[in-house]
Amino acid sequence: MKARAAAPGGPAAPRAYETVVAWVEERILDGRLQVGDQLPAERDLAARLEVSRAVVREAVRSLQAQGVLAPSVGAGRAGGTRVSALPSGAMTRLLRLHVALAHFPLDEVVEVRTALERLSARLAATRATDADLALMRSHLEQMRTATDRKGFNDGDTAFHVGLARAAGNGLAADTTEAIREALRRPLMERFTALDEETYADLVQDLDREHETILEAVATHDPAAAEVLAEAHVRTAWRRLRGSAATMAP
Amino acid sequence: MKARAAAPGGPAAPRAYETVVAWVEERILDGRLQVGDQLPAERDLAARLEVSRAVVREAVRSLQAQGVLAPSVGAGRAGGTRVSALPSGAMTRLLRLHVALAHFPLDEVVEVRTALERLSARLAATRATDADLALMRSHLEQMRTATDRKGFNDGDTAFHVGLARAAGNGLAADTTEAIREALRRPLMERFTALDEETYADLVQDLDREHETILEAVATHDPAAAEVLAEAHVRTAWRRLRGSAATMAP
DNA sequence: CTCCCGGTAATGGTCTGACCATTGGAATGG
DNA sequence: CCATTCCAATGGTCAGACCATTACCGGGAG
Incomplete structure (x- = not known):
């Protein structure tokens, strides 16, 4: 018996990337994430939410398209994905x-x-x-x-x-x-x-x-x-x- | 000699997924793609634009976040990613x-x-x-x-x-x-x-x-x-x- | 002590290849 | 003619790898 079994009338199967988006949105809406804050590294976030890095990246792209996230390469403070506000x-x-x-x-x-x-x-x-x-x-x-x-x-x-x-x-x-x-x-x-x-x-x-x-x-x-x-x-x-x-x- | 060599003063390195987004946007803006039209399958589009399927998917998520694309699983007419207008x-x-x-x-x-x-x-x-x-x-x-x-x-x-x-x-x-x-x-x-x-x-x-x-x-x-x-x-x-x-x- | 320089590690970016679940449609059999 | 079965195509997900960029640390030169 699969967890994802499609209940015909039920809600559409939740996509994995949506859980990641929800994770970020939840923290933005209640103020835990603010402009300039850094997200966990993609690999870490993937591990934490028990999804693959690919879906984390999809989620990041989705939020980036809304002007809410801004990824940048590199190590240390300058690198990583940060919360932005560029609507x-x-x-x-x-x-x-x-x-x-x-x-x-x-x-x-x-x-x-x-x-x-x-x-x-x-x-x-x-x-x-x-x-x-x-x-x-x-x-x-x-x-x-x-x-x-x-x-x-x-x-x-x-x-x-x-x-x-x-x-x-x-x-x-x-x-x-x-x-x-x-x-x-x-x-x-x-x-x-x-x-x-x-x-x-x-x-x-x-x-x-x-x-x-x-x-x-x-x-x-x-x-x-x-x-x-x-x-x-x-x-x-x-x-x-x-x-x-x-x-x- | 790499094609992607970063010209220091030049424009930021173009992300692969942006070329895919641009490909879709271009066709929407000039009318070749209209609401309800079907996109090429992710694998085909990846091959055509010479990128990996992963970046195609990132691009789809990005446009989906704008309410412009709507992917759905399955074969035939019902499956595939279609152009939508759900802003x-x-x-x-x-x-x-x-x-x-x-x-x-x-x-x-x-x-x-x-x-x-x-x-x-x-x-x-x-x-x-x-x-x-x-x-x-x-x-x-x-x-x-x-x-x-x-x-x-x-x-x-x-x-x-x-x-x-x-x-x-x-x-x-x-x-x-x-x-x-x-x-x-x-x-x-x-x-x-x-x-x-x-x-x-x-x-x-x-x-x-x-x-x-x-x-x-x-x-x-x-x-x-x-x-x-x-x-x-x-x-x-x-x-x-x-x-x-x-x-x- | 300061400054420069190289190495190292961490990050996002990309690719490959695989497997799964869903779905339509074609082939098959009644 | 219709129902059933099977197959192929699609998006969804995963794992693992390598690359380019970048900050940071440590050591050596001055």
């Missing part, structure tokens, strides 16, 4: 893939991004430092001096991520960044599909709107900033969303 | 861990949740079906008949997730759900720390607010719904955030 890359990849899989339609993503933009603008208007403002101003300049559409888009992304960072909300900033990155490809497709005149008009209007948002933030006017920012994202998307180059003939 | 669980775990790691302070998370709530309420007020409304009403009832605080909290979660689902925005709903789940533990700690009288008052007020939100949604009044929902989350958190049971003496 940005993880969120970006997750969102980009699921957008590509058409699980999240672009309109939905833009709706969320609009809501976040509003939040960021309001918070930034109350918290932004002079350094934040200077950085955002430099991004405005970057857009104005951009020589191609990709350059402009990069500046635009930097501006909005900068706004989110200035808001002092890490989750909002990381999410905004992830959404921007996830939308980069489809956005650029629409951007490059515009004819020269439409593009020039759009850039001019966007610059004006950026300017007014920055002004509201600089003068610490949260109410104005949130309205302007929300309207900005909304209208920009309205003008872009139609210009899709058909992708699947 | 909900992935987002939940990611957020929960990073909240536990104190990378995202509770106040920040609640701010984002407030923004999402506002969005969901507005959208729900324009799109909610009778079925959605009936479901939310049942969650209201669930809260009223709850015998303990956990039961109330579960109903509350269900109500707000239901609102997000009714909004018809999958990303907003999944994110709301992830945040709710990530906050469950710290929220319940505060919830249970309230004395009986404060708790009774709070529950009564929350119920009233839920009622007004649901009313605004039912009468298709987006402007009212978004204001009520935002105020609801904000005041609820204000009343709860102070009641923390100190955790680390």
Whole structure:
């Protein structure tokens, strides 16, 4: 009689790597493991949990994909797998893939991004430092001096991520960044599909709107900033969303 | 002369499993792989990319953690690893861990949740079906008949997730759900720390607010719904955030 | 005493080869 | 035609080995 006997209606057979993931998660959730702490060596952990090193490695990869673990080779303090907190890359990849899989339609993503933009603008208007403002101003300049559409888009992304960072909300900033990155490809497709005149008009209007948002933030006017920012994202998307180059003939 | 020779200033040595992840991601991003498609068998993929099966498995775990791949045993159509789109669980775990790691302070998370709530309420007020409304009403009832605080909290979660689902925005709903789940533990700690009288008052007020939100949604009044929902989350958190049971003496 | 240098050990990274449990489907027999 | 049996393919797991990188320790040179 095997322990793993599959009870047909029962819970799916527990994978060995899940027990390792659970071991780590449990210690993170109750605080025994904190950022910077070192995990036992893979060989030790495998022995302790009575699994093979291969499944320990699978578990580590799984948690690494969430930005929670960071393995590094070598002996002593510097080596070993440590607990980290780098959700940005993880969120970006997750969102980009699921957008590509058409699980999240672009309109939905833009709706969320609009809501976040509003939040960021309001918070930034109350918290932004002079350094934040200077950085955002430099991004405005970057857009104005951009020589191609990709350059402009990069500046635009930097501006909005900068706004989110200035808001002092890490989750909002990381999410905004992830959404921007996830939308980069489809956005650029629409951007490059515009004819020269439409593009020039759009850039001019966007610059004006950026300017007014920055002004509201600089003068610490949260109410104005949130309205302007929300309207900005909304209208920009309205003008872009139609210009899709058909992708699947 | 090794191909992997570490160029000191160069980019970090590319891990073998990353090439496998890249292989899959590339095909998802350009549409060659879609939801439901089957990946080559691990052994085949390993041979094709000239890596060991172990690293292929690590890559699969990594993408599985993002909700993008779903392996299953067996032969024929049913077996094999397939492309999936289940970001909900992935987002939940990611957020929960990073909240536990104190990378995202509770106040920040609640701010984002407030923004999402506002969005969901507005959208729900324009799109909610009778079925959605009936479901939310049942969650209201669930809260009223709850015998303990956990039961109330579960109903509350269900109500707000239901609102997000009714909004018809999958990303907003999944994110709301992830945040709710990530906050469950710290929220319940505060919830249970309230004395009986404060708790009774709070529950009564929350119920009233839920009622007004649901009313605004039912009468298709987006402007009212978004204001009520935002105020609801904000005041609820204000009343709860102070009641923390100190955790680390 | 200090500094440099080599060795050593520990770590994650990778590979190989094997066996198991599950599952679908093909071959077989009624 | 249907039920049964067997087989092959799949992911899951394990054991053992070797490699590259890195810190640390100890000894020798200055």
